[in-house]
Amino acid sequence: MLHQFSKFVVAxxxxxxxxxxxxxxxxxxxxxxxxxxxxxxxxxxxxPSMWVANIFYEHxxxxxxxxxxxxxxxxxTWLWIAERGSWMRWMGVVALGAIVTQGLLGGMTVLLLLxxxxxxxxxxxxxxxxxxxxxxxxxxxxxxxxAHGAHEEERRGAPGDSSLRRLATTTxxxxxxxxxxxxxxxxxxxxxxxxxxxxxxxxxxxxHWRADIAIHFAHRVGALVVAASIVTTAGHxxxxxxxxxxxxxxxxxxxxxxxxxxxxxxVTVITQRDPLINSIHVVVGALVLTTSLVLTLRTxxxxxxxxxxxxxxxxxxxxxxIRTPQSAFRxxxxx
Numbered sequence: 331m332l333h334q335f336s337k338f339v340v341a342x343x344x345x346x347x348x349x350x351x352x353x354x355x356x357x358x359x360x361x362x363x364x365x366x367x368x369x370x371x372x373x374x375x376x377x378p379s380m381w382v383a384n385i386f387y388e389h390x391x392x393x394x395x396x397x398x399x400x401x402x403x404x405x406x407t408w409l410w411i412a413e414r415g416s417w418m419r420w421m422g423v424v425a426l427g428a429i430v431t432q433g434l435l436g437g438m439t440v441l442l443l444l445x446x447x448x449x450x451x452x453x454x455x456x457x458x459x460x461x462x463x464x465x466x467x468x469x470x471x472x473x474x475x476x477a478h479g480a481h482e483e484e485r486r487g488a489p490g491d492s493s494l495r496r497l498a499t500t501t502x503x504x505x506x507x508x509x510x511x512x513x514x515x516x517x518x519x520x521x522x523x524x525x526x527x528x529x530x531x532x533x534x535x536x537x538h539w540r541a542d543i544a545i546h547f548a549h550r551v552g553a554l555v556v557a558a559s560i561v562t563t564a565g566h567x568x569x570x571x572x573x574x575x576x577x578x579x580x581x582x583x584x585x586x587x588x589x590x591x592x593x594x595x596x597v598t599v600i601t602q603r604d605p606l607i608n609s610i611h612v613v614v615g616a617l618v619l620t621t622s623l624v625l626t627l628r629t630x631x632x633x634x635x636x637x638x639x640x641x642x643x644x645x646x647x648x649x650x651x652i653r654t655p656q657s658a659f660r661x662x663x664x665x
Contacts (some may be wrong), residue, residue: 331396331456331457332408332409332470333404333467333471333472334464335404336467336470337407337465337467338401338469338597339398339401339402339405339466339577340392340402340460340463340464340467342397342398343398343459343463344400344460344613344616344617345394345396346377346391346456347396347456347460347612347613347616348386348609348610348612348613349390349391349395350391350395350453350612351608351609351611351612351613352387352391352605352609353387353388353391354410354449354517354609354612355605355606355608356384356387356517356605357384357610358384358385358387358388359388359439359440359443359444359449360388360440360443361383361384361385361387361388362385362388362389362392362440363436363440364440365436365440365441366437368392372395372438373375373392373393373396374503376389384512388498392436395432395436396433398429399429399430399433402425402426402429403426405425405466406422406423406425406426407422408422409421409422409466410422410423418466418470419647421462421465421466421469421592422466423565424462425459425462425463425466428455428458428459428462429459431455432452432455432456432459435448435451435452435639436452440451442563444517446514446517446518448478449513449517450510450513450514453509453513453516453517454510454513456616457506457509457616457619460616460619460620461620461623463620464620464623464624465623465627466627468624468627469627473576474631479606486555491570491571491629492575493566493624494563494566494567494570494571494629495552495629495630497559497562497566498563498622498625498626498629499626501556501558501559501560501562501563501622501626501631502619502622502623502625502626503561504555504556505556505560505615505618505619505622506595506619507552508549508552508553508555508556508615509551509615509616509619511545511548511552512549512552512615513610514545515545515546515549516612518541518545519542520541520542520543520545521546521547521598521599521603521608522539522599522602522603523542523543523545523546524536524543524546524547524550524599525599525602526599527596527599527600528596530547530550535547553591553592553595556588556618557592560584560585560588560618560622561585563581563584563622563625564581564582564584564585567581568581569641576628577625577628577629578629580621580622580624580625581625584592584618584621584625585619587618587621588618590614591611591614591615591618592628594607594610594611594614595611598611
């Protein structure tokens, strides 16, 4: 049940990212100018008759964000009660801290009239929260639990590939950096600083430069770097671990997603930032990141499982060390 609920939180977060991207794509960030109220109303009592035009996107985003926050409180509490290993308990705390920070950044974005730095930080924190919820869903899955409880001989015999771990980890980091550049581009209005595609002002590189052109150019170059890293990682898996479905499947999905993402990026420029295409582009970018994260976690699976077991052993030893003096005192009293 915990795993199923964590997957529900992940799905809700995808919806939240879509809602947030629709707000930005429709320039609706200040359509509700106050926070945490909506035109002076409690957000839950704000009349639906007033959900018109861009208010619909901004107010809907607030309602979805609040709902995801409530789900995260339940998830964090459930993890704290159900998981013996302290590291999993703290994953819930991190998720809760991330969604609270995300909400505060969203409020600051409105109250400070959409400063690019705060808006970009708001987008960056959304990706971090999404990654944490996906990691929790991975860690609570039955297959991961089997790895956590595997015998020592099985863990020793598990396929280990340090090159793959480095490739997967690097790819995940590069995707996140690319998303940060994309968020900066969106929130500084640089999305159409280079208005043509695949050329740039008719050439391979821009023939003139401004800050917004440099940001847009960096995002296009970043897309090529990320695509190359994903293809390299997927190729390594197919050559060396093609029979391991837990690695081959996310590698294939990640490759298909990055192709889709590049096409969506091109269409975004060609359609002059169509709001729906632009928003889907943001969501697919988040899915590329979390698919790479799942792959990365699986390459580290047995090492993380060993850390979890050592953590549990440490807690048991600590509990025994607390009980031992008390037991000795009682025994001494009986003597």
